[in-house]
Amino acid sequence: xxxxxxxxxxxxxxxxxxxxxxxxxxxxxxxxxxxxxxxxxxxxxxxxxxxxxxxxxxxxxxxxxxxxxxxxxxxxxxxxxxxxxxxxxxxxxxxxxxxxxxxxxxxxxxxxxxxxxxxxxxxxxxxxxxxxxxxxxxxxxxxxxxxxxxxxxxxxxxxxxxxxxxxxxxxxxxxxxxxxxxxxxxxxxxxxxxxxxxxxxxxxxxxxxxxxxxxxxxxxxxxxxxxxxxxxxxxxxxxxxxxxxxxxxxxxxxxxxxxxxxxxxxxxxxxxxxxxxxxxxx
Amino acid sequence: xxxxxxxxxxxxxxxxxxxxxxxxxxxxxxxxxxxxxxxxxxxxxxxxxxxxxxxxxxxxxxxxxxxxxxxxxxxxxxxxxxxxxxxxxxxxxxxxxxxxxxxxxxxxxxxxxxxxxxxxxxxxxxxxxxxxxxxxxxxxxxxxxxxxxxxxxxxxxxxxxxxxxxxxxxxxxxxxxxxxxxxxxxxxxxxxxxxxxxxxxxxxxxxxxxxxxxxxxxxxxxxxxxxxxxxxxxx
Numbered sequence: 298x299x300x301x302x303x304x305x306x307x308x309x310x311x312x313x314x315x316x317x318x319x320x321x322x323x324x325x326x327x328x329x330x331x332x333x334x335x336x337x338x339x340x341x342x343x344x345x346x347x348x349x350x351x352x353x354x355x356x357x358x359x360x361x362x363x364x365x366x367x368x369x370x371x372x373x374x375x376x377x378x379x380x381x382x383x384x385x386x387x388x389x390x391x392x393x394x395x396x397x398x399x400x401x402x403x404x405x406x407x408x409x410x411x412x413x414x415x416x417x418x419x420x421x422x423x424x425x426x427x428x429x430x431x432x433x434x435x436x437x438x439x440x441x442x443x444x445x446x447x448x449x450x451x452x453x454x455x456x457x458x459x460x461x462x463x464x465x466x467x468x469x470x471x472x473x474x475x476x477x478x479x480x481x482x483x484x485x486x487x488x489x490x491x492x493x494x495x496x497x498x499x500x501x502x503x504x505x506x507x508x509x510x511x512x513x514x515x516x517x518x519x520x521x522x523x524x525x526x527x528x529x530x531x532x533x534x535x536x537x538x539x540x541x542x543x544x545x546x547x548x549x550x551x552x553x554x555x556x557x558x559x560x561x562x563x564x565x566x567x568x569x570x571x572x573x574x575x576x577x578x579x
Numbered sequence: 580x581x582x583x584x585x586x587x588x589x590x591x592x593x594x595x596x597x598x599x600x601x602x603x604x605x606x607x608x609x610x611x612x613x614x615x616x617x618x619x620x621x622x623x624x625x626x627x628x629x630x631x632x633x634x635x636x637x638x639x640x641x642x643x644x645x646x647x648x649x650x651x652x653x654x655x656x657x658x659x660x661x662x663x664x665x666x667x668x669x670x671x672x673x674x675x676x677x678x679x680x681x682x683x684x685x686x687x688x689x690x691x692x693x694x695x696x697x698x699x700x701x702x703x704x705x706x707x708x709x710x711x712x713x714x715x716x717x718x719x720x721x722x723x724x725x726x727x728x729x730x731x732x733x734x735x736x737x738x739x740x741x742x743x744x745x746x747x748x749x750x751x752x753x754x755x756x757x758x759x760x761x762x763x764x765x766x767x768x769x770x771x772x773x774x775x776x777x778x779x780x781x782x783x784x785x786x787x788x789x790x791x792x793x794x795x796x797x798x799x800x801x802x803x804x805x806x807x808x809x810x811x812x813x814x
Contacts, residue, residue, distance in 0.1 A: 372712075372715065
């Protein structure tokens with residue numbers, strides 16, 4: 298059981314913001330934290346790891362990591378952290394990176410085999426691709442057999458195909474080791490695939506908490522499809538107005554009324570919804 | 580040709596040996612002391628950081644005679660420190676080789692601290708944090724992660740400190756007094772040759788200094804270019 302109750306004042310580019318987060322995790326949980334950038338996600342992870350200071354309390358299996366008069370040193374916390382930029386030790390080979398954490402040859406071999414990196418164990422990080430580096434970073438994090446694994450947007454720098462492959466591997470490793478995990482992610486499909494619990498942070502506070510489907514499913518209104526979009530252009534063609542929208546990476550043109558045209562402006566973020574009676578899947 | 584050979588073999592090389600011995604000792608001592616200082620400066624967010632940085636950079640801007648004067652005053656047998664060493668250990672701290680080492684350590688301090696501090700600051704902080712998270716102490720992190728990832732900077736710091744110490748003149752003159760075999764280093768020897776109008780010996784000494792300096796610097800630049808190629812730009 299992991300109990301986290303943290304308060305900290307952050308000085309962001311929007312002025313001061315209070316991070317005030319309180320949640321509990323059961324052993325083996327996979328928690329995803331999502332939210333806009335600047336919401337305090339990374340700071341939250343860093344506080345849990347002991348890399349940043351904060352007020353409040355952190356208790357892991359009845360061991361106090363943080364409270365009013367106690368701060369357990371980073372080195373003493375049974376925790377691992379996977380950074381967005383991998384943070385591998387460039388002077389060591391893949392294998393040495395793992396063994397630096399713990400001289401456990403059997404575990405190192407097992408992890409490298411599971412992630413299909415065993416053949417590359419003598420290589421240096423600078424010769425690896427982004428996806429390979431992130432695998433090594435995750436393997437290195439598991440060498441400690443931590444009680445809590447923290448992943449800070451581990452896949453955000455990778456392309457889609459590599460993301461999906463690594464999502465599978467993270468899931469595989471999670472099943473194999475059962476490590477309680479907290480991961481920061483923006484990718485809805487990633488969260489849905491991996492998380493047993495989701496928290497949405499906004500301005501330092503939890504605004505939604507629950508199972509992935511409950512938190513992420515768009516249920517407001519009667520529309521079935523709903524997308525975030527940005528208006529790139531609005532132009533008049535004869536008597537109608539056409540708006541060019543960007544939904545994810547796809548451009549779409551839709552017809553809007555004169556009334557709508559008056560309230561919408563270029564660059565605005567909007568939500569596009571439609572009912573889906575007979576969608577075509579291909 | 581034969582004359583030149585006789586000239587070269589007759590010349591005393593003691594000043595060079597002294598210069599290099601002094602520079603090697605100074606570099607080693609400074610590395611030991613500057614490593615923790617540079618690390619502290621690179622990691623601290625304390626308000627005293629700019630004060631420490633300003634103090635450690637002073638020898639760059641001060642005339643060597645000023646440094647020499649203050650060291651002479653504070654190490655002379657009539658001073659507190661000099662008197663203590665004189666009375667308790669019977670060691671004089673001026674006009675001998677020991678005094679040269681002490682003076683050189685002050686004089687060359689910024690040339691060791693600054694490259695090390697810059698390299699520590701350039702290291703990826705997440706990489707250092709990853710080492711702490713792996714349960715390693717600060718000392719182990721410095722030795723096994725930080726230093727191996729900044730080898731070119733360590734080499735540069737060593738070579739620049741060494742070269743700067745070999746090139747000292749004003750400070751060693753004030754503290755050492757140019758005593759043959761004890762404090763007369765190469766730069767002082769050249770000055771004295773010129774003073775007595777022995778241009779031939781001055782030429783030989785100067786050329787040796789020039790050639791050695793060039794070879795050493797060239798070696799550093801070649802090493803740095805190679806290690807950049809091998810490891811990529813060190814971060």
